Amino acid sequence: MKRTINKVLGLALGLAISWGAKATEAVDFNFDWQFRLTQDSVMGGDYTHNLQTDDGWTEVRLPHDWVIGGTYDQANAQFAPATGYIYGGGYGWYQKTFDLHVSEDSLHHILFDGVYNHSEVWINGHSLGEHPYGYSPFYYDLTPYLNADGKDNLLVVKIDHTRYADSRWYTGAGIYRNVKLVSSHKLRVPIWGTFVQTPEVTTEQALVSMEFTLDNGLDKKTKASYTVEIVDPMGVVVATQTEKIKLTQSSQQKVNVNLTVDHPELWGIDDPKLYQAVTTVYVKDTPVDQQKTRFGIRTIRFDANEGFFLNGENMKIKGVCLHHDGGLVGTAVPRGVWERRFKVLKEAGCNAIRISHNPGSEEFLQLCDEMGFLVQDEFFDEWDNPKDKRWNTKEKEVHYETQGASQYFQEWAESDLKSVMLAHRNHPSIIQWSIGNEIEWTYPRTAEATGFFNNMDWNGNYFWSEPPYNTEQIAQRLDTLPRGKYDIGETAQKLAAWTREMDTSRPVVANCILPSASHLTGYGQTLDIVGYSYRRILYDYGHENYPDKVIMGTENLAQYHEWKAIMERPFISGTYLWTGIDYLGEIRGPWPKKGTGSGIVDFAGFAKPSYHMMKSLWNEEPSIYIATQTLDRSINAIDEATGLMVAKDPEAWQHALWEWHDVNNYWEYEEGEMISVELYSNCDEIELFLNDSSLGKRSLSEFEDHIYKWAVPFAQGELKAVGTLDGIQIEEVLYSTTAPYAVELKVDQQQIDADGYDVVHVVAQLVDRSGRPVKDQNRKITFDIAGEARLLGVDTGSVYNVQQHSTNALVTDQGRALMIFQSIKGKTGEVKVTVSADGLEAGVAKVTIK
Template sequence: MKKIIYIYCVVAIMSLSFSQAQENTQDFNFNWEFKLSQDSVATKELMLSGGDWEAVRLPHDWVIKGSFDSANYDTAPATGYIYGGGIGWYKKKFDLDLSDAEEAFILFDGVYNNSEVWINGQYLGFHPYGYSPFFYDLSEHLHADGKANEIVVKVDHTRYADSRWYTGAGIYRNVSLIVKNKLDVPIWGTFVTTPKVTAASAEVAAQIQVANHFGKTHKGTLTTQILSPAGEIVATASVDFVLKAGEEQTINQSFEVASPELWDIYQPNLYRAVTTLESKKLSSSTTTTFGIRQFKFDPNTGFTLNGTNHKIKGVCLHHDAGLVGAAVPKGVWRRRLQILKDGGCNAIRIAHNPGSNEFLDLCDEMGFLVQDEFFDEWDNPKDKRWNQNERSVDYVTRGYGEHFQEWAEKDLKAVMLSHRNHPSIIQWSIGNEIEWTYPRNADATGFFNNMDWSGNYFWSESPYSPEKIKEQLEVLPKGKYDMGETAQKLSDWTKEMDTTRPVVANCILPSASHLSGVGDALDIIGYSYRRVLYDYGHKNYPNKVIMGTENLPQYHEWKAIMDRPFISGTFLWTGIDYMGEIRKPWPTKGTLSGMLDFAGFTKPSYHMMKTLWNSEPHIYLATKELNKSINRIDEQSGQLVAKNPKAWETALWVWHDVNNHWNYVPGEIVSVELYSNCESIELFLNGESRGKRTLDEFEDHIYKWGVPFEAGELKAVGQLNGQTVEQVLRTASQPVAIQLTIDETTLQADGYDVAHVVAQLVDEDGHPVKSEEAKITFDIDGDLRMLGVDNGSGTSTQDFYANEVVTNQGKALFIVQSLKTKGDATIKASGKDLTSAQVKLEVE
């Protein structure tokens, strides 16, 4: 009997980014002070007694303001050549008067990492994991005499290469102060699902915890109203309750919503459940934003959302975002996600650790499907400098594996409680590429420990049959921990919290994982770079759902999925370039497999995937000197062809080197590649046709022409389903000016809103110059916060936190953020021998 996984909508999240929004939740990000120390034994008292505290606001990543330095090579693969070690100290004074009926909590959405917290000198606790949310009860330790309270946070990142990959350091996610009645819904105490969904109606189920922290019995009424996306009340339910002192109770409410507006990738409609609790003179409310939707994974037909079959067109993302590091403003993520969305992406795998609630808010609002991943290592550690080869067990690389036995259940459940109300989440991933940390699993395949990154691992099945692998797993020593048992434990914890979503893992050795007990623990087995095993997996395990969960941003990956209805989709590695995992020498600072670069500018692979993931016509023009290209002129036909006509079938992470300009030596032959979904394209040089070609002529999905260079205009005109689209490159002369564009001209004076300013070199005719570089200096006139600069290049080692930058392909990015002051502001860009430019902003 085949296994079908049915999932009926889960909830989303609220405006305050913490799963349930409380009317008495306060933004606690402002007015902090910070000090960085390299003294690992200094006491809290010693640190607080000293001066030199820096005023900061949260979220805050102390690492990203550092400089790239080749001297940091020892940890470069993990950190990106920026040293991030040390112990960070944060402190904040605040006033808070609680009544006898109230209690107060501080909620951290993420602190990287090994944090300790004190309030008014009283120790609250230790939290090692940098990616899970946590909170403390402050109530008993607050001053009651009008004296200001002081909270102190210690962040120990002396293990500065302890995760894969760039982590940043500090209180890098949002913090909230929550004041609640002692009779109230606890933090993360609401869970909304929709067990039954049709076009005519949806059943909404709310599971609500109520806690009585008074010293006597209380009774009251709990009322929940369901509000439509337009804010209209569409359903209401009330229930009376009685709670003894110290008692907690779960109340279940059910609602019927007629003609529901479904959440999906095209129309991410969001409802709200407003829960009000009243008892005598006490009253409080909690708002949970959720989406109504249903989905299923089928081992034969793939993924279906709201009754429609979809391919998951996903990308993997790390939590850093270029010049802002790990402390990413919501607007920075919004810009990046919108670019990915415009390219056809509909899903995000948050790799390899849980994301922030603010990031998930955006996925809810923008219509992204999400795989939320808990851990990158389990019982045994990984060396964060290199994949697989555990070259050292030194102090700086020891990460979460040191805490896994004690903390895994607590962290997994905290993440789920905090995240479970996001409709975007469709999968819980219990781990990423864990197999190589358990030698038995690696050895059982017969080839993994001799893996050649360019050869057999990607393109060959295991030399052992399933029977042989099973036999090996039975005789090879398990070691202290068994991977299958750990996977089952993690899966059980996950299903204890939520059965509305499937459990998945990203398996780099699926041939062994199917048989080691890992497959039994999973609803879906994710294949990491093993698309060659899709048919193998479907044949040998026909009732198991399989899909790609880490794959290459290349045409052959997507073709393999489109040719197989039983594969739900993929998550490509990666959506955006990220810091760390360096495989090339200095000055490379990160992994360059992204479809967007460090600045969020699109790369050739983005345009290839856009032509595969969209039905709207699209053309991207790429050029290269013929002698430097992957192409050649065929002697018989005179046409441009690939030097290796089968190379596209085994292309790996990084796209081959091409340009997006028309500036070459007169008469030299230029390789012209067009990435397009058009049925046919005609290429023109200065108005003269260079011929018309059809897409079905090119097995690798890349149009090709060999064109003798002549200054002027290179234009491609394509046709798709009766639509015409054009793409033009023009020869540019020397840059004489800077052209500025800005994505926002009005910012809110909230201290969060951001604007992205893009500077492009242009010639005297206004044509973009992409083959010359220049230094650009940005200046701000007005009350704005500078976040920094970037040119997107993976080999640029210029400081991010600066106001000047040398361009890459004639372009650079400058990001500013509002303060809490209103008024007009002007951003000016200037450079030597360049006409300057400026843009204006209004902060209101």
């Protein structure tokens, strides 16, 4: 029931209800579209006036990413690091006909949450405008161009994605986020016209400060009134205000309302309570408009010495960075896919998400509100100057295909930034606005001033060494090195000023890859928080040299040394690990590889070994994970003096980078072979058993790298770890298995709605005759869906899996694979999923769609 309520609240967010034909109504506009992909910028004919009906069009529903259904192909290697070996170039055309009720006093807008990218929109042959940035929401007024009877209106969207490698990661292409048709009275609160803040909060009382705009689109003076109601999480009105107002013709007026809520229920990471501000506008006692704005009552504070406070409680930000693709679904990510992924992250103790390196979708932020994630919403990856899309700083060539956001930054940056903030500012989950990511290397003067990137012969290392120049030398070089056409400090000040113009309740931050220089320029000086990108070595340097500046890790490695550095320093608020989940594109390494494997969770939502390390660091509840490996492939070795398993290089853990070392989560080797056993745990003490024979107890304090280690000669059977934390005992077991016997299926939901949105994740796992998962063998498996459902695709989760997603068959990895299917709007009944493999007993699962 809770899930259904959340879904309804999510759809209602910011828009309104059913007062009749003149009331604001946000209609789902995702269904019944047609799509065509061409390599020509024009199709011929009067394509913006007349519906095209030739064979080149296919029926689609939104959100839609036309790229992800393609084939991973080594032939696409020219720009493979960005695209993930899928070619996605061309011109995408979308068309939709629709009817609606039009009247003299009505307005109709089309609202796009995100279109990738370089879009142009027509209604009945009239161009409404162009929008190049793929991550900012935008809307157009359809009203002047609608057919007089409201019938057979034609909406056409053209997308130019010929710059198909315009980012350093997989972007997808298409109308990949939700679309709504917003119909309203001409006297209304406009789209994104409400801002709710809670500047004063105690346990006894909260001040709700609300500003909204009244837009009188009527050509006459109007006497109106409004009522603002604050509705608590249980649906009870807890505060209200009613006022009369006079509006001149064709005008806008700001209205400020302050209301008090007694004994507020606070929004927090463990119990994210959500309120609504309901604004109703009346003309002669007749309601003509209503807006529902969801918000949370909470306080945030960052302190240069003490770190981060939420609702007065000092806590660490345990965050991850996330790109916007959802693996096998590409960038058209159903809400249910994010929800499953967020649950996995939450179980690790993650409490924050940096949306990198672009603003998130409305649905994404709604889920963060509901599930209690703190959010850093990031505006741009490029400013004035381009980044090379293939190898970051290593190549300097600019191609048409790789032209990115810097090409239109000067013209569009302000409107994109402000549109994002208007659309997102009521989300209580957002605690930081980030104006940029690793911008410094695109300004040669800044990069050269530090000595990094172009002066590595001094035997230093970016990750582990302080700059070769001290602060005075860096300042002197900044003063004397030639400036480019654009200055990083001036641009940063401009962006920060626009941000503060829209909202001063959240700090302005950026992810700085060269903070030693940025602190000394207008860039770092204009920031409320200077985020350090892979520079934990500079935490003390930064705090000592700039004691009044808040600093934190905003892009860091999922390794113990990163978290240790943060826990030892109260002045560091926390971190965002790179990354929470593996993402497509930005490939490092040879074919076959489809993306970046730095995530603590893989493409299919399966937890990786690094996940379990972070879980042991981020949770107070006891946890144990068992990892094994042969000695020849292990980072460990047996100490000849003690006979104990130790790290081959005792210092290596302090310099571990993005990807975890090679380990397995099974107990299946050659009889008698010596195996390195690692345990990732927060238990104070663990005893290890092989077939009920104790292999001894060890304490976590023995291991500087936070990894328990044993040398164990392999024997078939059971490897069991029994640990204790604060008197609580837990155990974890690995079992030897026999040959695969069957395919076992698990579904995350037994019943879903026939709304065309709900999804089911089906995990197939090879098991032996005892039902134990077989992780060291793989088979080709085939998914079969019987019933009214739409296959979204399949994947194993492996970064090396380049099998096509838009199929029903693949070879497993670690004996498992994922398939996702989605309900079809209006189609109810039972869906039966059967997964078969040659020589194995098929797995069967049933799901009810209602």
